[in-house]
Amino acid sequence: MTKLSVNINKIATLRNSRGGNVPNLLQVATDLQEFGAEGITIHPRPDERHIRYQDALDLKQIVHTEYNIEGNPIPKFMDLVLQIKPTQVTLVPDAEDAITSNAGWDTLIHQAYLTEIVAEFKRNGIRTSLFVDPIPKMIEAAAKTGTDRVELYTEAYAKGYAFGNKEAITPYILAGKVADSIGLGLNAGHDLNLDNLHYFKENIPSLLEVSIGHALISEALYLGLQNVVSMYLYRLK
Template sequence: MTKLSVNVNKIATLRNARGGNVPDLVKVSMDIERFGAQGITIHPRPDERHIRYKDARDLKKVVKTEFNIEGNPIDKFVDLVLDLRPTQVTLVPDAVDAITSNAGWDTIKNKDFLVDVISEFKRNDIRTSIFVDPDLKMVEGAKATGTDRIELYTESYAIEFQKGNEKGILPYVEAARLANELKLGINAGHDLSLQNIEFFAKKIPGLLEVSIGHALISEALYLGLENVVNLYLDKLELD
């Protein structure tokens, strides 16, 4: 079964819009675990516009499943991860002003930088994953960095699926097959939803984990958070 890690950034966005502590990010995260999710993901950004660095420290105390911290490995982020030692760190090449993640790493151009950062995390027994596009050269480059896993950036798949073009999955299948050959673990995330997750999970060999936030929280407005978490779990439990 592919694990479901719920990205709770949008819970923090809602809280921050009004000030105070409603909704309570820590309680919601604990509830999401209680509902059956196998992980909690956060993506603190330098401006702390949703997840704050304090949130990361608060969540570290209570998350009992996998704790995944995503972000661009600037010094402040690296220090946070080394201090908290989450289950996994996912490296994402975000620009400071990015609204959301919009590209994977150029693992060839950034090889030396990634090797240095990943080596430091691995010395501290933190599993590493790096955000990549479904490009075979980038997957090969990821292997050379020493990362444990890649996270396939799935926006283009989601766009093509919405258009009815199931062939949009093919680059991801090829990338996953290569990752399996290279003994790289495979995660995936970005714009995955109840509509497209089952097809994706069935087609991607060796898919270990998906990280879903925006769609899941949006769907929960209509269907309820506990129900939505369990709907994802059902779709990920493949025959």
């Protein structure tokens, strides 16, 4: 079964917009796990506009499922992850002013750089994943860094599916096969939602984990958080 990791950045955004501690990020993480989520994902950025570095430390005591920390491996981020030692670190090539992740790594150009960083995390017992586009040569080059997994950037699939183009899944099917053939674990995330998730999952049976935040929290405004987690889990079965 593919695991559901819920990205709680948007909960932190809502909290920060008003100050104080409402909604309570730690309580939401606790509740999500009780509702059946099999992981919690955060993506702290240097300006701490949503997840704060202190949140990442506090969540270490709360997350009893899989703890996934995403981000660009600048020194401050690396120090944080090495201090916490989460289940998984997902490396994303974000610019500091990026609103959201918008591209995968060029694992050919950055192979030596990523190899060094992946090795450091793995020496500390942290599973590593690289955020990549569904391009075979990028996945093959990712494997050469020593990473455990890749996370497929799924925005192109989601946009195509929304316009009725189910052929948008084709590059991801191929990417999944390439990852399988070279022994890489496969994750996915970005713009996956209740409408497009099941089709993605049924076409990529080796999918280990999806990380979903913006859509899930938005859908929960109408459907309720507990209910929407159950709906996601159902689509992943």
